[in-house]
Amino acid sequence: MTSFRLDQGGLIDRNTPLNFRFDGKAYQGFQGDTLASALLANGVQLMGRSFKYHRPRGVYGSGSEEPNALMTVGRGQEQESNLRATMIDLYEGLDAQSQNAWPSLKTDIMAVNSLLSAFLPAGFYYKIFLGSANFWLLPEYFIRRAAGLGRPNELANEDDYQHHFTHCDVLVVGSGLSGVAAALAAARSGASVTLVDEHDKLGGQGLWREAAQREWLHEALAELADYPKVRLMSRTTAWGHYDDNMVACVQVEGDPGKPLSAHQPRARAWHIRAKRVIYATGAIERPLVFANNDRPGVMLAHAGAAFAGKFGVLVGKSLVLATNNDDGYSSARLLADAGAQVHLLEARDQVSEALQDSLKGSNVELSLGQTVLSAKGGSNGVSAAEIGGLDGKSSRLINCDGVLSSGGWSPSIHLHSHTGGKAEWRDDLQAFVPGKRLQEGVAVGAAAGLFATHEALASGWQQGITAAQDLGHSVSAGHAPTLDIASIETSPIMPLWSNPKPRKVKGKAFVDFQNDAGSSDVVMANQEGYRSVEHLKRYTTLGMGTDQGKTANINGHALLAQAQGRAIAEVGTTTFRPPYTPLTLGAFGGPHVGASFAPIRRTPMHDLHQDAGASFVEAGMWMRAEWYTRDDEDMWASIKREARQVRQAVAMCDVSTLGKIDVQGPDAQEFIQRLYCNGMKTLAIGKVRYGLMLRDDGIVFDDGTVARLADNHYYMTTTTANAAAVLAHMEYHLDVVWPELKVRVASITDQWAGMAVAGPRSRDMLQAALPHIDMSNEGLPFMGFVDTELNGLPVRVLRISFSGELAYEVHTPARFGPQVWQALSETGKDFGLMPYGTEALGALRIEKGHVAGGELDGRTTPADMGLGKMVAKKKDFIGRLGLLREGLNKADRPTLVGIMPADGRSNVIAGSQLTEEGQVGGFGSMTKSLGWISSAHFSVEHDCFVALGFIDKGSERIGQTLFAASPVDDEHLPVNIVSPHMIDPQGERQYG
Amino acid sequence: MMLIPCPWCGERSENEFTYIGDARRKRPDTSALEVSDATLQAHSDYVFLRDNPKGWHQEYWQHTSGCRAHFKVERNVVDHRIRASVKADEELPTFPEGR
Numbered sequence A: 001m002t003s004f005r006l007d008q009g010g011l012i013d014r015n016t017p018l019n020f021r022f023d024g025k026a027y028q029g030f031q032g033d034t035l036a037s038a039l040l041a042n043g044v045q046l047m048g049r050s051f052k053y054h055r056p057r058g059v060y061g062s063g064s065e066e067p068n069a070l071m072t073v074g075r076g077q078e079q080e081s082n083l084r085a086t087m088i089d090l091y092e093g094l095d096a097q098s099q100n101a102w103p104s105l106k107t108d109i110m111a112v113n114s115l116l117s118a119f120l121p122a123g124f125y126y127k128i129f130l131g132s133a134n135f136w137l138l139p140e141y142f143i144r145r146a147a148g149l150g151r152p153n154e155l156a157n158e159d160d161y162q163h164h165f166t167h168c169d170v171l172v173v174g175s176g177l178s179g180v181a182a183a184l185a186a187a188r189s190g191a192s193v194t195l196v197d198e199h200d201k202l203g204g205q206g207l208w209r210e211a212a213q214r215e216w217l218h219e220a221l222a223e224l225a226d227y228p229k230v231r232l233m234s235r236t237t238a239w240g241h242y243d244d245n246m247v248a249c250v251q252v253e254g255d256p257g258k259p260l261s262a263h264q265p266r267a268r269a270w271h272i273r274a275k276r277v278i279y280a281t282g283a284i285e286r287p288l289v290f291a292n293n294d295r296p297g298v299m300l301a302h303a304g305a306a307f308a309g310k311f312g313v314l315v316g317k318s319l320v321l322a323t324n325n326d327d328g329y330s331s332a333r334l335l336a337d338a339g340a341q342v343h344l345l346e347a348r349d350q351v352s353e354a355l356q357d358s359l360k361g362s363n364v365e366l367s368l369g370q371t372v373l374s375a376k377g378g379s380n381g382v383s384a385a386e387i388g389g390l391d392g393k394s395s396r397l398i399n400c401d402g403v404l405s406s407g408g409w410s411p412s413i414h415l416h417s418h419t420g421g422k423a424e425w426r427d428d429l430q431a432f433v434p435g436k437r438l439q440e441g442v443a444v445g446a447a448a449g450l451f452a453t454h455e456a457l458a459s460g461w462q463q464g465i466t467a468a469q470d471l472g473h474s475v476s477a478g479h480a481p482t483l484d485i486a487s488i489e490t491s492p493i494m495p496l497w498s499n500p501k502p503r504k505v506k507g508k509a510f511v512d513f514q515n516d517a518g519s520s521d522v523v524m525a526n527q528e529g530y531r532s533v534e535h536l537k538r539y540t541t542l543g544m545g546t547d548q549g550k551t552a553n554i555n556g557h558a559l560l561a562q563a564q565g566r567a568i569a570e571v572g573t574t575t576f577r578p579p580y581t582p583l584t585l586g587a588f589g590g591p592h593v594g595a596s597f598a599p600i601r602r603t604p605m606h607d608l609h610q611d612a613g614a615s616f617v618e619a620g621m622w623m624r625a626e627w628y629t630r631d632d633e634d635m636w637a638s639i640k641r642e643a644r645q646v647r648q649a650v651a652m653c654d655v656s657t658l659g660k661i662d663v664q665g666p667d668a669q670e671f672i673q674r675l676y677c678n679g680m681k682t683l684a685i686g687k688v689r690y691g692l693m694l695r696d697d698g699i700v701f702d703d704g705t706v707a708r709l710a711d712n713h714y715y716m717t718t719t720t721a722n723a724a725a726v727l728a729h730m731e732y733h734l735d736v737v738w739p740e741l742k743v744r745v746a747s748i749t750d751q752w753a754g755m756a757v758a759g760p761r762s763r764d765m766l767q768a769a770l771p772h773i774d775m776s777n778e779g780l781p782f783m784g785f786v787d788t789e790l791n792g793l794p795v796r797v798l799r800i801s802f803s804g805e806l807a808y809e810v811h812t813p814a815r816f817g818p819q820v821w822q823a824l825s826e827t828g829k830d831f832g833l834m835p836y837g838t839e840a841l842g843a844l845r846i847e848k849g850h851v852a853g854g855e856l857d858g859r860t861t862p863a864d865m866g867l868g869k870m871v872a873k874k875k876d877f878i879g880r881l882g883l884l885r886e887g888l889n890k891a892d893r894p895t896l897v898g899i900m901p902a903d904g905r906s907n908v909i910a911g912s913q914l915t916e917e918g919q920v921g922g923f924g925s926m927t928k929s930l931g932w933i934s935s936a937h938f939s940v941e942h943d944c945f946v947a948l949g950f951i952d953k954g955s956e957r958i959g960q961t962l963f964a965a966s967p968v969d970d971e972h973l974p975v976n977i978v979s980p981h982m983i984d985p986q987g988e989r990q991y992g
Numbered sequence B: 001m002m003l004i005p006c007p008w009c010g011e012r013s014e015n016e017f018t019y020i021g022d023a024r025r026k027r028p029d030t031s032a033l034e035v036s037d038a039t040l041q042a043h044s045d046y047v048f049l050r051d052n053p054k055g056w057h058q059e060y061w062q063h064t065s066g067c068r069a070h071f072k073v074e075r076n077v078v079d080h081r082i083r084a085s086v087k088a089d090e091e092l093p094t095f096p097e098g099r
């Protein structure tokens, strides 16, 4: 291994050395290095082990295309895995570890997989599953341990991530020559411009390729930085292009693995809405496919050039560089100028004189009609290359310490592809370029297949001006930039997808390094019938993984086309989908984690419940008191005490979470009539009525109460869960179906607090609290309400019951909720009042046979729930025609029943199936289900569990003993089917 | 993420809206207590049948996190372009075949 740091050159700061560690060993690099360049400078070539075979791997690229050099960086809280060494900017104290190797990178015992590669062929996972399921378990045991990427950090991520939203006229993605030209043209024209680039420095490869390019970039970027309407963003990856030019970006703020400074986010997610998007995303070089092309020390020609030009690191002193296109020449020249001896193998027999002349005066030896056939070397680098003609016969071995290849360039058309844009094959470039587009995004420079400097500049400039002018900006941008760089007559690229393998050479020729997919795997997949590129991808995993085949796809698809004797354009390419590169999940979550994940809704009386010892349960976004613990009670003791108090004295429950809707207008009565399936016309002012709402298909949607406040004014309640859906349902019918109805609706859920006061002593208690009101059965009969004042606070007292007891609800504007609750609690002391939670509430309504969420499950009709008689015959309503459907009127539909354990003590499980057979075998056994249990709870009245459920011909089965089977719990319990009204079937308590 | 033009509020981001569905289906008048087979059929079509055209589609959206109004848009379901948006009780303009 001979790569070393050059004395000069590169964009690094040699005055700022940085200490870092890799696999525990200390090294030094410079400010401006990436982890990859710093490791190479220290002679470290072995950077990882491959996913499947654990083959030793070195760095292959120099940017976000990197398939091999995946690292885990940082320790403890900061540890982050699967980062590309080429994209990690070096910092003082960086601590990196290799992945997928045990016990160490150098002596990875899993490398035995490499020898077993015959047993891990393409489509291995498909094939193994064709055998018996048990056979899978053996290889699975080993593969789970052997294959894999880095380990995720299992500690909670405490880092801060931010979300940002911004707009601009023109978004330019990529800050190479074409991108900067586009940004400058648009900015000079008067447009607002955002320029993003994934690297830490803006400017792209022009910063280190040619002095003229660098000078122009520096000037242009300095000018851009002065425009107030221009935003320049480095370390920002535009990873997805969505509808209407919404481009999603992630900006790396805190270096991975490094503790954050105060108020510093780890990353920022940007949602940029642009009127025009310009893709100056460049192109990605692809390798030539030859035997052992995955050895450390083998890499892309461009990467070798970038390490020398950008970082001042020479990847070898004696290099073999194989190419089939003109770009290999500039890489060869740059490497030779940096001090390497380069043997340039040109696959083409003929190239232009000018191209050959471009090497004049450099230490490059050119051989035409030659290419590399195999690399020789181990985990610490290459020692020689077998080279020869394309017939593969006349091969010879030459010593070298690095093998580089350029198989052509693939424009980065990912963002164009995200929006549904088509990929178009160009034979002259042997590449896909952006074709038909669906969004206002346009590619420039290399991303559009325009590789030469002057083409890149001109296309960027032109599109920048066009974009600005389209948007009405008309300031003259001046002349297009020109650089003093000679353009050389080009020679067409030679399609070359797989180099011949000399007979004696062993070793795979890799196409996709990260997934260990070789050219032989592509051929095999095709033989086995996986003929589409999408099938090839799934079968061989070619193009999957963290790099998504950035260097592999075109070679793989071309090999597939070759195997089928078809054109590449015909075979096509897989669809690129976001994200462009792997992203940290934290950026997606942003600040919306933990307590900020979703809004928390608290009732006005929340603090009082907390003081009273409430345990809270999340119901939708609401926090509801589920029970109140007293002294050293356990949960069940609290729930039973509260339920018993309702049945025996009086207790109070916060029902503020019920949806409340205010309905007003001259047609309010007609609308309410149509909304509910039961009659509402006769509902008088001062009265409240239970209402059942259907969907248009006849299925029960929601239930609640309707109070008529005035001729044209109603006050509705809905269930907690359906509050938003009911409002939207009403709005839809008013906006769309019956726009002629003069009605307005408004959600007032948050504006009103509510509390249920229930129990045989509730009347006496409320009478004491409201001495000026006649609370007698005559004064406030069942389903009546009254608006009055309690201690000077406005209250609405409604006589309605959910528990089946004599009960009332007291509603008050939200801001008075706590005072009213406290006032009632004070008065209630003499009556034994205590608060009860949702658990007791649920138990009480099940005993009474009142339906709720478990029963309103989107499958049941009013008749199914025993409420068929409620359905009005003499009016039209939503769901009336739906209810006529044959299937909803079958005699054997499951209907509501009550259920009690036959032994009077066992726990009945909601969700159990009701069966006739006693013994249901374990999970997966078969028996006919007659119905199901929809809700279950403990009944204080019966001193045992009770449940509601639905069963075929329910009313005929009352008195039968069946079985409640819950195979997943391995439970089968004899149960008695009873009337759903398990207490007070005549309703004497609530009416009394 | 689409920009949806609410006739009341202007262009707003898709996540403020709820998709409601096909704007060409009409709920039949069901007010007559006697239900004819034709009404039953029309109602059934309204509840259960949806066209799924490739291309332009007239549909209702609700500006749920905005003004809450329902309105009609004509959207191309292939590429999500929206070429017209009107209030719920207005008619969408007609366009020549194709575009």
Ligand SMILES: [Zn+2]
Residues within 6 Å of the ligand: B006, B007, B008, B009, B010, B063, B066, B067, B068, B069
């Ligand atoms: Zn709106």
